[in-house]
Amino acid sequence: MQYMRTTSITLAVSLLCNGFVHAAEVTLGDLKIFEPYTRAMASNAPVGAGYMAITNAGKADDRLISAQSDRAGQVAVHEMKIQNDVMIMREMQNGLEVPAGETVELKPGGYHIMYLKVPVPFKQGESVRTTLTFEKAGSITLDVPVAGLAGGKPASMSMSEKARAH
Numbered sequence: 001m002q003y004m005r006t007t008s009i010t011l012a013v014s015l016l017c018n019g020f021v022h023a024a025e026v027t028l029g030d031l032k033i034f035e036p037y038t039r040a041m042a043s044n045a046p047v048g049a050g051y052m053a054i055t056n057a058g059k060a061d062d063r064l065i066s067a068q069s070d071r072a073g074q075v076a077v078h079e080m081k082i083q084n085d086v087m088i089m090r091e092m093q094n095g096l097e098v099p100a101g102e103t104v105e106l107k108p109g110g111y112h113i114m115y116l117k118v119p120v121p122f123k124q125g126e127s128v129r130t131t132l133t134f135e136k137a138g139s140i141t142l143d144v145p146v147a148g149l150a151g152g153k154p155a156s157m158s159m160s161e162k163a164r165a166h
């Protein structure tokens with residue numbers, strides 16, 4: 001992860017194209033969003049998860065309050081955690097806080113953006129246009145790249161997400 005982060009900062013390029021952002025690192029007000037990605041989906045699983053890191057360089061806390069995508073019937077902000085030895089996933093009704101001066105990571109096994117009711121499975125190599133809305137910083141639309149089907153841990157996560165999705 002450390003290696004990937006270093007590499008992406010080296011390669012980070014901001015390209016603004018018709019207001020949509022294609023980049024490994026984007027800035028929205030006091031926020032920086034790093035390396036958003038999602039994964040290819042099995043054709044029988046209409047759900048997917050999106051990951052990224054969000055840094056708040058400002059002096060006020062902010063909050064990711066909603067997300068949407070025209071590729072999904074619904075997009076939610078979720079948390080996954082172990083409770084009584086069971087991995088559970090829940091929607092964060094009040095959004096995800098991004099405290100001033102801190103970085104919040106959305107990653108497998110933790111916080112994530114959940115794409116629900118996805119009619120056409122995400123395919124590796126394409127990108128999924130996703131709008132994130134923050135309480136203070138406002139909204140940004142990202143083209144979230146689709147990585148390959150996960151092996152190992154992310155795969156088992158998406159299995160349990162499938163089982164627990166609506």
Ligand SMILES: [Cu+2]
Pocket residue numbers: 049078079089112113114161
């Ligand atoms: Cu989820």
